[in-house]
Amino acid sequence: MSDPTFAEFVSHAPGYWPAESMDRWDDYPWQLKNRINTLGELESHLRLTDIERAGVLLAGSKLAMSITPHFFNLIDPEDPDCPIRRQVIPRLEEGWAAPEEMADPCGEDSHMPVPGLVHRYPDRVLFLVTDRCASYCRYCTRSRVVSGVGEQHLETQWEAAFRYLENTPQVRDVLLSGGDPLLFSDSRLEKILTRLRSIPHIEFVRIGSRIPIFLPQRITPALCEMLRKFHPLFISIHTNHPKELTTEVRDALGRLADAGIPLGNQSVLLRGVNDSVEVQRALLHKLLRCRVKPYYLYQCDLIHGSSHLRTHVSEGLEIMDRLRGHTTGYAVPQFVVDGPGGGGKIPLNPEYVLEHRDRKTLLRNYEGRTFEYPEPSMIPPEVAQSLLEKTTCCP
Numbered sequence: 001m002s003d004p005t006f007a008e009f010v011s012h013a014p015g016y017w018p019a020e021s022m023d024r025w026d027d028y029p030w031q032l033k034n035r036i037n038t039l040g041e042l043e044s045h046l047r048l049t050d051i052e053r054a055g056v057l058l059a060g061s062k063l064a065m066s067i068t069p070h071f072f073n074l075i076d077p078e079d080p081d082c083p084i085r086r087q088v089i090p091r092l093e094e095g096w097a098a099p100e101e102m103a104d105p106c107g108e109d110s111h112m113p114v115p116g117l118v119h120r121y122p123d124r125v126l127f128l129v130t131d132r133c134a135s136y137c138r139y140c141t142r143s144r145v146v147s148g149v150g151e152q153h154l155e156t157q158w159e160a161a162f163r164y165l166e167n168t169p170q171v172r173d174v175l176l177s178g179g180d181p182l183l184f185s186d187s188r189l190e191k192i193l194t195r196l197r198s199i200p201h202i203e204f205v206r207i208g209s210r211i212p213i214f215l216p217q218r219i220t221p222a223l224c225e226m227l228r229k230f231h232p233l234f235i236s237i238h239t240n241h242p243k244e245l246t247t248e249v250r251d252a253l254g255r256l257a258d259a260g261i262p263l264g265n266q267s268v269l270l271r272g273v274n275d276s277v278e279v280q281r282a283l284l285h286k287l288l289r290c291r292v293k294p295y296y297l298y299q300c301d302l303i304h305g306s307s308h309l310r311t312h313v314s315e316g317l318e319i320m321d322r323l324r325g326h327t328t329g330y331a332v333p334q335f336v337v338d339g340p341g342g343g344g345k346i347p348l349n350p351e352y353v354l355e356h357r358d359r360k361t362l363l364r365n366y367e368g369r370t371f372e373y374p375e376p377s378m379i380p381p382e383v384a385q386s387l388l389e390k391t392t393c394c395p
């Protein structure tokens, strides 16, 4: 925790890029155009390890590499174990699928009534609107389709998906995801949101996006003005390490919050990135300062080639045990695992209920002290009778 950027908001522009890039730095099309997509581009900025170099060469047929200049600037060139680097630079280990790993660990493909629309829970759907992101996370749950180079391709059937939603009144909540929906132009997003809002039973729309972290320049005032027309609209961002919360990101999140959009964060627990209480605490506290409620901490899904990034479930539980009660309740996310193969989100909590006894529950608090909570007592019949008599004889 010696790095001050863990706890403080720091601007990182432009870093590895020539000074003349400063003029265009805040222009999000420039950021997209100047993404690092090839081994040559990567090596022109950074000395790679052999493990990374092999990883980049293997990535082309699995999940493409792409890193925005903004996010790339967060990499510490002197630290081969930099937590930013581990998230976006491919590694050799991605080329090996452990026996327990899967292409579709959340079983989404088997819950699609229409290609691109996942209907697994009764009252809500996941609408996969694109397979592209500003940068690609090496542990992406949807790496089978995201980036367009893997074995599968996302072929969202737009009209059929909208018709399914119109004809399925139990769906009250739609989550737009992908890929990253905020990569669409304002006008394209507006059309999608307008169509969803024309369906009377859809009460609530959410957007899942890592754009505020990878490409905060995309969160323009015009985008925020457009989004605010579609309330109630929530945005779930995705950030994993406190270094990602720069001044630019904080300002972008502030613009979304000022547009009245409630913000939650989803993190993935990743080995060598955020698998310590100290890093988690710094991240959670910084998120609150950015007006974002930490929402979920995910156990990493069993995606092919992810074992080097996955932690043991017990490590996540240990982290949660050292957060709950030790810091602001609003800062503490729910630790969850997606049941492998399509079980949905399963909350994981440290043991606070030690025992159910006759008429008592034995509980443990955050300090490890135990308490007995008694079950409710029933009013004795003779007391009830006597109270009844008192109220009936005295008008």
Ligand code: SF4
Residues within 6 Å of the ligand: 132, 133, 135, 136, 137, 139, 140, 141, 142, 146, 178, 179, 180, 209, 210, 238
């Ligand atoms: S931003 Fe989300 S969808 Fe895109 S690569 Fe990262 S985890 Fe996957």
